[in-house]
Structure formats: C-alpha cells, structure tokens
Amino acid sequence: MSPVLETKNINKYFRKPVDFHVLKNISFSVKKGEFASIMGKSGSGKSTLLYILSTMDTDYEGHLFLNSELVTGNSQQTLSKIRNEHIGFVFQFHYLLSEFTVLENVMLPARKLGAKTYQEIEKDAKEKLEMLNIGHLAVKRASRISGGEKQRVAIARALINNPTILMGDEPTGNLDSFNAENVFQIFKKLKEEQGLSLLVVTHDHDFAKRTDRIIEMEDGKIISHGSGTD
C-alpha cells in the first residue's frame, strides 16, 4: 500500500539565535489508515517536524510527498490549497475564531474550499459535530465553551474537508484525563470507521502505546520507527 505521507531526508536549521541543526535526515512514512504517534523529549524537534509536514513551514531541505506527489517547492498559494483540502491540523491550544459560532468555525475551511454550497457545508458541519457528540453546541459562540469541547470543535473543523491525513501537536496535552481519553477514542473511531490516517505528537505514554506505531525522536533524529509495519 502506498504511503499517504512520506519524507525523504528532511533537514532543517535554525540560524537564529545560533546555528542549530534542528532536524537531521528525517525519513519516514505514514500509510493509509494508519494511526501513528510521535514521542520524544521536549525540544527534540517534534513540533518543528509537524509544521513542515503540514506545509506551513517551507524553510527546509529534503522532500515531502503527500499521496505520492511532491509537495516541496510548491508556491504558497498551492500549499494553502493543499492544506485546505488534504491536511487537518489539531493544535495543543484549541485555536478557534472566538467571534464566530462553533458551527461557523467548523464550516470555514469548507467555505474556503468552495466545493459545496453553503447548505451542504452546513449539513456536513452539523454531521461532524454530531459525530463528536457536540451537536448541541453548534449555535454557541466559540469563546463560550469548555476546553474539552473546544478541542472537539477543532477536530470537527480539521475533518470538514475529509482530509487525507489528520495531524495533531499534543492535542490532549492541555486536557484532563477524561477529555484526553475522549479525544483518543474519537481518533480511534475515525481510523476504524473511516479509515483516516493520523499522525499525532504526544507526551502521553498511555495514549501512544494504544496507537498503531510509535515514532521516537531525539535531538532532531528519529531513533525508532516503532513496531508497526515499517
């Protein structure tokens, strides 16, 4: 099976404040329907890697492929479109647009994509919210809901365009154990029921060990690709 996401020899340097080789020869891949996690000490370069994989950071060496197509070197405009269509991203801090309702937040990426009518998008967004058991929050302002709820809204937003892969940077890092478990179950369900590919950075061993595979990082290198299939 061909990988949905693949990197070849990715290297990244920070020039400021001092020259710093932050990612060293990162080569790995995520298969379709795989739920992979990345672990590593703080400062080992996990977030930096994820920003590159999500196409937001273009300042690196090496090659990034999405669905076997080279992403590296595309224009910002094209990368925006790729992000919009193919990549769902969930952050540690639940970034929602606080002036919009929950439903509007979930709809935004789909309205940007513009592939469906407003009504269709609205229906999709409600379905996603229902699936995550937060349908009743739809009309609330994004600033008026709890942290666990916000994270689920962020997941719904990441899913609205049915992305190729969902990435998360410590998505449960800021949640209590109940909400963290909730998010894990959601991810698992997405993998099992919809065959979604997931790549999640986490500090939580309990979380990681229940994923298909744990990629371990240290000092900007991958020291273990995990016991999955690779």
Add this chain to the structure above:
Amino acid sequence: MTQWNVILNIAKTHLVTKMKSTVTAALGVTFGIGAYITLVSFMTGLNAMLDDLILNQTPHIHLYNEIQPSEKQPVALYETFEGAFNVVHSVKPKLSQRKIHNALPILNYLKKDPEVKGATPQARAQIFYLSGSIELGGNLIGVDIMEEVRLSNFRDYIVEGSPEDLENLDNGILLGAGLADKMSLSVGDRVQISTVRGDIFPLKIVGFYQSGIAEIDNIQSYANLSTVQRILGEATNYITDINIKLFDLKKALPMSQILEKQFNITATDINTANAQFETGTDIRNLITYAVSITLLIVAGFGIYNILNMLIYEKMNDIAILKATGFSGKDVQLIFMSQAMIIGLVGGLMGLLIGFGLSVFIDRLPFDTEALPTIETFPVNFQLHFYVIGIVFALISTFIAGYLPSNKAKRIDPVRIIRGT
C-alpha cells in the same frame, strides 16, 4: 479561486465586533468627504457668482473704435522730408468718428457665424442727468434690450420694472439705481437729460438697473437703441459698440484677433479683460482641495492605526486561517475589505452630510447691496463633486488599508502558533 462570501463574512464579523473602532474610522472619512463636498460646493458657488458678476456683464468680444493718434503723421507724406528725422510736438488724436464704420454689415456677418451665439449693437452717449439746477454727468447706452436679455443675465439686474417695459416705450429709460437714489426718482417719473451739444430730452423711467458695482450704477442708464440714436441726431446705422457672445468662451481670443484685422477695428476679448479672475478661481480651488486632502490624510491615518491594532489583536485568527488553508492573499483581502467597507460607508455618509450642509448653506440668507440678484449664499450642486468625493474616499482608504493588510498577508503562522 477567491471565495468572496467567506472573506466578506469574516471582514464583516471583525467590523461588527469592533464596532467602536469601525465607527471612529468611518467618521474620520465621513468628516473628510463631508468637508470636501461642502467646501467645493460653496467655493465653486462663490466662483460662479463672482464670475457671473463681472464676466456675464462683459461681452466675450467687444468691438469699438479706439480714439488714437494716426500711426502716420502728415509730415511723413511730404516728399521733401523723406528720410529726415521728423519731430512732431503736441500730437492730437486723429479726427475720427466714434461710430463703427459699416456696423450693420458687420452685425449681419457676425449673426451668420455659427460660432457666435449673438451680437448686439450699442450706441453709447455722454449725457447729463438734469435734476433742478444740478447736472450729473453720465452715460446713456442704447441697446437692443430683448437681445441683451437673451444673451446675458441683464434681466437679473433690473431691480424694478422689466425689459419688456423698455422695449414697449419709445422714450423709456432704465435708470441706474445709484442715480435714482441721488435724484430721488421712482418708476413712472420723468427725468430730463441733456446731450453734450445741449439738446434736452425728457425720458420716462420704466425701471431701475443695479449691477452691484457702484461706479456703474451711479452714472449709467439704458435706453432703446433708436432712442439714443434720435437723441444724438444720428441715423440708424450709428452704432459705437458691438458686443459678441460666443458659444465657446475659449475661442474669444483667436476670433477677436481675426475680427480686428478683418474690419480694421479694436476688439478686446474677455480673457484679456479679466485675466485676474482666473487667479481668484484657482486659489479658491486650491484651498478647497488642500483642506479636503488634509482631512482625508488624517482620516487615512485613523484607518491605518485601527487596522494595525486589529491585525495585532487578530494574530491568532490569522494564523488559524492560514493553517486551515486560507492563503496570504485571502487574509489580505479580509483586511482590505474592512478598509474598503469603512471607506465606502464613511464616504457615503460624508456625501450625505456634505449634501445636507450644502443645502443648509444654500438656504442661509445672504443680503448684500452689491449683489441685488443674490438672496442666499451661493452653492453649486454638481454630481461630479459627489463622484470625486466617493472616489477620493475609496482611494485614501485603499492606501491606508494596503500597508497593514500586506503585513497580515506576510504573517508566518508557524511563529504565531509556536509562540503560544
């Protein structure tokens, strides 16, 4: 592909949730545009009024015979003194008639010219107004009154009586208002005038004429052309001046030069006669635009500041939008739309306020002896001021919005997301 719906939706949400800043920014534009509309309407109204005051009473081209010495003095005709250096003392003007030679053919010629809106003959006479034992010196101008009314706003300057009254009465006179005051005369009275040769005629006052310029109103009166010709004992071809109105004022200068050559006559054009008026007009326009542009620059800085603040506050939102697939251009358009909405709404309100103020000024009473036809302040209502106003508003908000929105476009989402 740009999804305008969602971009405008986000822009609108920002504006609505930041109502106070939005209103402040829009009011800045409103103020600038309102001031521009008011100023430009009022200033050009003033210009038009002042131009009217002088220029409408001035013909575009004025033909007359200048009294001047002969170019060739008689001594030059003597063969004996040929080549000699002749000194002539006490040179006198050439004996010539004041009347225009061939006036009637010239008039006919002019009336056929398609460039000419009209040409009116006048006979000017030096006279004395007799009031008891007092003799007041002055002019009596014989005119074709209905033609004058057609070609200039002569009617506006007749403060009592009407041009028709003069037309219908052979021995009528439209007396200068200053003269009427001096001699305590009213409409219907008779006034005696005497010519330079001493002939005395009684004329019946059919109305008063007030140009607003005291030097004129104190000496000048109007009568029918035939009346003046009769008083002077001259034939019906006695015409001292021909006033020409053209369709296009700009042709006055070249045409006057041609007429001068063609008819061997003196011709002055309006621009040469009133060069200083252009300067006054220019300066008033300059003031209008200088004040308006200053106000708009201030408004522009307001918009610039508010957008900068907004973008600073919305860093996280911008990062999120970019992370979820909005391009830098989309983000720029969101903030540009906000600037343009502020500019459009503020500008339209400015047009309304400017219009309101103009109407208000237009109704303010403005009474002055010098300007008999003016009752309220002059205001010039012109559609193109409003078009310029709104274009002004949009351009200045575009410039003010461009820099901040360009900054938003270039914000690196990774830096923002990492920062928290």
